[in-house]
Every structure is written in structure tokens, then in C-alpha cells.
Amino acid sequence: MKILVAIKRVVDHNVRIRVRPDGTGVETSGVRMSMNPFCKHAVEAAVQLSEAGQGDEIVIVSIGPKAANDVILTALAMGAHRGILIETDAELETLAIAKLLAKVVAEESPDLVLLGKQAVDDDSNHVGQMLAALTNRPQATFASVIKLVGQSLEVTREVDSGTETVSIPLPAIVTADLRLNTPRNAALPMVMKARSKPLAVRPAAEFGVGLAPRLIIEKISPPAERMAGKTVGSTSELAAYIASEISQMEAL
Amino acid sequence: MSTLIIADHDLGVLSPATARVIHAVAELGPIEVLVLGQDTTAVAAEAAKLAGVTKVIVAHSAGTADGDVQVIETLAPRYTYLVQSAGSVGKDRMPRLAARLDLMPVTDIVGILGPTRFTRPIYAGNALQTVTDNQPQHILTIRASAFRAAAGGNDSPIEAIDVPVISAAKLIAQHRTESNTPDLATAQIVVGGGVALGYSENFKLIEQLAKKLGAAIGATRAAVDAGYAPNDWQVGQTGKIIAPDLYIAIGISGALQHLAGIQGAKKIVAINSDPEAPLVKLADVALIGDLFEIIPQLIAELEKAGVNR
Ligand SMILES: Cc1cc2nc3c(=O)[nH]c(=O)nc-3n(C[C@H](O)[C@H](O)[C@H](O)COP(=O)(O)OP(=O)(O)OC[C@H]3O[C@@H](n4cnc5c(N)ncnc54)[C@H](O)[C@@H]3O)c2cc1C
Numbered sequence: 279m280k281i282l283v284a285i286k287r288v289v290d291h292n293v294r295i296r297v298r299p300d301g302t303g304v305e306t307s308g309v310r311m312s313m314n315p316f317c318k319h320a321v322e323a324a325v326q327l328s329e330a331g332q333g334d335e336i337v338i339v340s341i342g343p344k345a346a347n348d349v350i351l352t353a354l355a356m357g358a359h360r361g362i363l364i365e366t367d368a369e370l371e372t373l374a375i376a377k378l379l380a381k382v383v384a385e386e387s388p389d390l391v392l393l394g395k396q397a398v399d400d401d402s403n404h405v406g407q408m409l410a411a412l413t414n415r416p417q418a419t420f421a422s423v424i425k426l427v428g429q430s431l432e433v434t435r436e437v438d439s440g441t442e443t444v445s446i447p448l449p450a451i452v453t454a455d456l457r458l459n460t461p462r463n464a465a466l467p468m469v470m471k472a473r474s475k476p477l478a479v480r481p482a483a484e485f486g487v488g489l490a491p492r493l494i495i496e497k498i499s500p501p502a503e504r505m506a507g508k509t510v511g512s513t514s515e516l517a518a519y520i521a522s523e524i525s526q527m528e529a530l
Numbered sequence: 531m532s533t534l535i536i537a538d539h540d541l542g543v544l545s546p547a548t549a550r551v552i553h554a555v556a557e558l559g560p561i562e563v564l565v566l567g568q569d570t571t572a573v574a575a576e577a578a579k580l581a582g583v584t585k586v587i588v589a590h591s592a593g594t595a596d597g598d599v600q601v602i603e604t605l606a607p608r609y610t611y612l613v614q615s616a617g618s619v620g621k622d623r624m625p626r627l628a629a630r631l632d633l634m635p636v637t638d639i640v641g642i643l644g645p646t647r648f649t650r651p652i653y654a655g656n657a658l659q660t661v662t663d664n665q666p667q668h669i670l671t672i673r674a675s676a677f678r679a680a681a682g683g684n685d686s687p688i689e690a691i692d693v694p695v696i697s698a699a700k701l702i703a704q705h706r707t708e709s710n711t712p713d714l715a716t717a718q719i720v721v722g723g724g725v726a727l728g729y730s731e732n733f734k735l736i737e738q739l740a741k742k743l744g745a746a747i748g749a750t751r752a753a754v755d756a757g758y759a760p761n762d763w764q765v766g767q768t769g770k771i772i773a774p775d776l777y778i779a780i781g782i783s784g785a786l787q788h789l790a791g792i793q794g795a796k797k798i799v800a801i802n803s804d805p806e807a808p809l810v811k812l813a814d815v816a817l818i819g820d821l822f823e824i825i826p827q828l829i830a831e832l833e834k835a836g837v838n839r
Contacts, residue, residue, distance in 0.1 A: 289653070294786065297657045304657055372625070373634045400652050401767065402637060403621050407595070408629035416596050416698040419622045422761070432702070436761045437618040438715070438770070439540045443703040444594060456768060457755065492634035494662040501651070501658055501793060507814040509805070513824055516799065516817045517831030520776070523797055524743070524837060527718060527775050 281324045281336045282388035285317035287346040288399040301497035313349040316394025318461040319454040325357035332426045335359050339382050343367050354472035355464035366482035376408035377487040383413050395420050395453040406453035416446040419453040531559035533611040544576040546716040547615040547674035554677040556582045566591040566598050574688045581681040586688045597697030599626045604693050616671035628669040635669035640676040654767040654790035675773035707760040717746035720774045725752035726781025733758045735825045744839030750788050766791035781821045784809025
């Protein structure tokens with residue numbers, strides 16, 4: 279089974295972001311960047327399938343600026359074989375990303391495409407589903423377990439009512455949730471080895487896909503601040519507060 | 531300019547999210563509701579009662595994304611807006627539908643400023659995006675907790691349609707969390723527990739307090755990862771988004787990914803042994819101390835105060 283994993287470079291999930299005062303966006307210069315956590319789980323899943331003898335080649339693709347090479351190298355160090363950077367400095371919409379990935383799927387013909395379920399910057403949660411539509415493949419999103427059964431995958435998905443298991447024939451698209459696995463930290467020799475693995479850099483324009491945005495982002499604003507609260511000294515004070523909140527609620 | 535809302539439902543019951551989605555988009559034009567699934571008679575009847583609905587359409591589906599999207603796609607040309615709540619079903623189906631129709635969706639909407647202007651949170655709710663969508667058709671998902679519910683009392687017609695679908699995916703098992711607590715995403719009161727509970731047995735303390743208050747139960751990712759609580763109780767950037775009148779957070783530090791799920795809470799109470807915990811700083815009222823001592827006392831005090839919901 280050939281596996282393609284799409285990954286994104288984002289502001290590190292531990293960074294407390296700052297909205298630019300002029301409303302044009304979120305400050306990203308001088309901010310620590312790293313691989314989107316969900317994408318890390320997707321890479322780990324591919325490597326584990328490979329280690330179990332169920333995966334052959336693992337190809338990593340990322341779309342972004344030259345610096346996104348970093349996250350591809352991280353994935354190669356985790357055990358992937360080859361990388362593709364689709365280079366663009368533009369902030370592409372998810373639909374454009376999915377269209378570029380569909381071109382890569384057409385070139386590479388992977389049996390399985392793994393992606394993170396969402397990116398922690400725009401929180402969209404679109405690309406896997408869109409790629410599935412564009413390539414006319416079945417999808418299993420929010421995966422917490424992936425099992426290869428013959429020519430199909432059995433994927434357990436985390437949903438609002440609990441979990442559900444779907445069977446999807448290959449070729450297919452799966453998006454990773456956080457409980458799918460624990461991503462490894464690559465050991466130093468693997469990091470060194472990653473540098474000698476093939477990494478192709480290709481300009482986004484080369485793919486002949488319309489990348490113009492469909493939506494107009496008027497502004498980015500900070501969320502409303504909460505009013506500072508107080509500390510109470512005893513459980514009975516807390517109980518009185520809760521009781522009064524509830525009676526106000528019920529009065530409405 | 532008409533709107534098709536895809537209903538959310540489970541176990542033959544219409545989700546409270548759908549009434550909120552209906553209310554959210556009421557200004558955008560006449561609303562029809564699509565109920566997809568099996569044995570949905572009761573769901574369709576519930577949807578037909580909601581104010582603002584002009585028709586309910588019922589179609590059979592096997593509950594998979596590729597199959598559901600085929601049904602929605604055949605109906606799509608009749609509508610300007612195709613809308614579902616941003617729950618796990620809407621998140622799964624609507625981007626697939628959007629790509630089929632070559633449209634960029636606007637998802638997780640928390641504010642509707644006009645027919646084509648919307649606000650949505652990004653960066654775990656630490657920033658808000660205002661977007662204009664000038665495409666000929668609009669694919670939207672709505673964060674239900676950000677809106678009030680449509681009223682009842684309506685009696686709109688129900689029409690069954692038959693759309694043949696071919697789904698490559700097959701739903702082979704479902705595991706539900708058995709619980710008689712209210713729906714987490716739309717509950718008025720939520721009691722949340724963190725990894726500090728230490729054992730799944732101890733989570734029963736949270737459940738006892740929740741029962742006393744008629745509250746839904748939430749949990750942090752750390753508590754779910756540790757196996758103390760089921761995944762569908764997770765609140766946050768990657769779990770459920772809640773907006774209760776009162777959120778009581780117990781042994782929860784307040785990581786930004788957790789805060790992402792509770793920004794809509796009107797009042798927040800924190801019980802934590804650490805006065806420096808971010809959630810303590812953010813709370814309207816905090817009590818510093820050991821949760822294992824505080825919760826049983828709190829239940830007893832609430833009992834004394836005659837609180838029982
Ligand atoms: C990509 C990504 C997505 C994530 N998504 C989510 C999400 O959706 N939801 C979510 O919740 N998290 C999410 N997380 C995890 C998040 O970063 C935190 O790790 C998690 O919320 C911490 O959970 P916690 O508060 O239970 O644990 P901790 O941070 O360990 O906090 C435990 C708290 O309990 C207090 N405590 C300990 N003992 C006691 C006691 N006896 N009495 C009273 N207080 C006590 C401590 O002072 C501390 O404040 C995500 C992380 C990542 C990277």
C-alpha cells in the first residue's frame with residue numbers, strides 16, 4: 279500500500295497568538311512554527327502501517343513557503359521516504375489546497391491518503407473531505423483507529439455521539455484525530471538520514487490549478503475579553519453563588 | 531433565495547442543534563429541512579414543528595459521507611444556502627459537498643452579519659475572522675451553541691423523496707456513550723472534569739454533581755486520553771464547543787485548546803488547587819482547594835440550599 283501524507287506548517291500549538299492591531303491578521307513573524315499536531319498523527323499512522331508490513335512507500339507533501347521544508351524533514355525523520363514541497367507564499371484557501379493535492383494524487387496514485395483532521399491555525403477541518411470529493415474516493419474522517427482488512431480499511435471515527443466504525447475500500451482518504459497514536463520524536467540518526475532523502479520543490483503555479491481566493495477576508499479581530507472574577511473563601515460561599523445563578527437562570 | 535438545512539439527529543431524536551441552526555439563518559430566506567437517514571419519521575415530525583420551516587424533506591441514507599453527499603447534491607441546485615450545524619456530521623459532509631460543487635464553504639459560523647457576511651473563530655477562538663462570501667451559492671456550517679433555538683408550534687408539510695445512492699463506505703458499528711445527562715453542546719449548565727480526577731471511578735464525583743444540577747458533563751482531552759471519560763465528552767478546540775449559562779470546571783488547568791471550547795460560557799466557576807491556573811484567572815468565581823474535599827461538601831451545601839433540578 280502506497281501512502282501519501284499531506285502536512286501543514288503552522289504556528290506552534292503552544293504559542294499564544296496575537297492579533298495585529300490593524301486587523302490584517304495574526305502576527306506570525308518571529309513566532310515559533312511547527313508541524314500541525316494532527317498532521318503528526320497522520321505521519322505516525324503511515325509509519326506504523328509501514329512498520330506493520332502494510333505500507334510500502336510513504337510520500338509526504340506540504341504546500342507553503344520554502345520554510346515548510348522543515349516540517350517535511352520532520353516527517354522524513356519520522357520514517358517517511360520522500361517529500362514534495364509545493365511552494366507558494368500565498369495563503370491558499372482549503373479548496374485550492376485540495377485541488378493541488380488532487381493533482382498530486384493523480385500523479386502518485388497512492389492507495390491511501392492520510393491528512394490531519396484540522397489545522398490549528400484556521401481550524402477549517404475541510405481538506406481531507408474536499409480531496410475525497412475531488413478524487414471521488416470514500417472518506418473516513420476523525421480517525422482514532424485504522425485497520426487494514428484485505429483491500430479495505432476499517433476506521434473508527436470519533437463522532438458527537440461516541441464512536442463509529444466504517445469500512446472503506448481502497449483507494450481512500452483518512453483524516454487523523456489525536457487519539458489515533460502517539461507521534462514519535464525522531465532520534466538524531468534519523469534526523470541526519472532525513473537530509474539525504476529525496477525532496478522535490480515545485481512551484482504551485484506548475485500544477486495549472488486556479489488558486490484565486492473565493493472568500494474575502496475583511497478583517498481579523500481579537501475575541502471579547504472576559505471581565506476579571508473573584509476568589510471565594512469557602513464551599514458554602516460557592517454553593518450560594520451557584521444557587522443564585524441557577525435561580526436567575528430559572529427566572530428567565 | 532432559499533435555504534436547505536440538513537438536520538442532525540441520533541437514535542430517532544432531532545438534535546437540539548438543528549433548531550438553533552434554523553433560528554440562526556431565519557433572516558436569509560425561506561427554510562426547508564432535509565432529514566437523511568433511516569427510521570426518521572419522528573425526527574421529521576419534530577423538524578416540521580419548528581418556526582420558520584416551510585417544508586421537511588425525508589430521504590433514505592445509509593449514514594455515510596459519500597452517500598449523504600450524493601443526496602444533498604441532487605437537491606442542491608434549488609437552494610442558495612446549504613447549511614448544517616458544525617457538529618461531527620456537518621463537519622464531515624459539508625466540505626465534501628462544497629468541493630463537489632466547486633464552492634469554498636464558510637464553516638463554524640458564530641455570527642451572521644448579512645446575507646453574505648459571516649464571522650468565524652480561528653486559532654482556537656483566539657481570533658475572529660470576518661468574511662464575505664460572494665459565490666453564487668453558499669455552503670455554511672453553524673456553531674449551534676452561538677445561537678438561540680427556533681420556537682415550536684409550526685406544522686409544515688413533510689415530503690419523502692427517493693434518491694438512489696451508491697456508497698463505497700459502509701457503516702459497520704456504532705458505540706454510544708450511555709448517559710441520561712443533557713446534550714453537552716446545548717446544555718444550560720455543564721460540569722467539566724480534568725485529568726486531576728485521577729481515576730475513572732473518581733469521575734463519578736463529577737457525575738454526582740452534574741446530576742444534582744441537571745447539568746451535562748464535559749471533560750478535558752487529558753481526562754479523555756487517560757480513559758476517565760468518553761471521547762464525546764471532550765470540550766475544546768478538537769472536541770465539543772459549549773456555551774452554557776454556567777460552566778463549573780473542576781481540576782482543569784485551562785489550556786488554550788480547552789478554553790477554545792468554553793468561550794461562549796456566560797459564567798465560569800473554577801475549582802482548582804492551583805491559584806495560578808489559567809482557568810482560575812479567567813473564572814468569574816474560583817475556589818482554591820482540593821477537589822476531593824470540595825465536591826462532596828458542595829453537593830451537601832447545594833442540597834441544604836434546596837437546589838435540585
Ligand atoms: C492539537 C491539540 C488539541 C487539543 N485539543 C484539546 C481539546 O479539545 N480539549 C482539551 O481539553 N484539551 C485539548 N488539548 C490538550 C490541552 O493542551 C491540555 O493538555 C488539556 O486540556 C489539559 O487537561 P487538564 O486541564 O485536565 O490537565 P492539566 O493541564 O494537567 O491540569 C490539571 C489541573 O488540575 C489541578 N489539580 C490537580 N490536582 C487537584 C486537586 N486535587 N484538586 C483540585 N485541582 C487539582 C491542577 O492544578 C491543574 O490545574 C489539545 C492539545 C493539542 C496539542
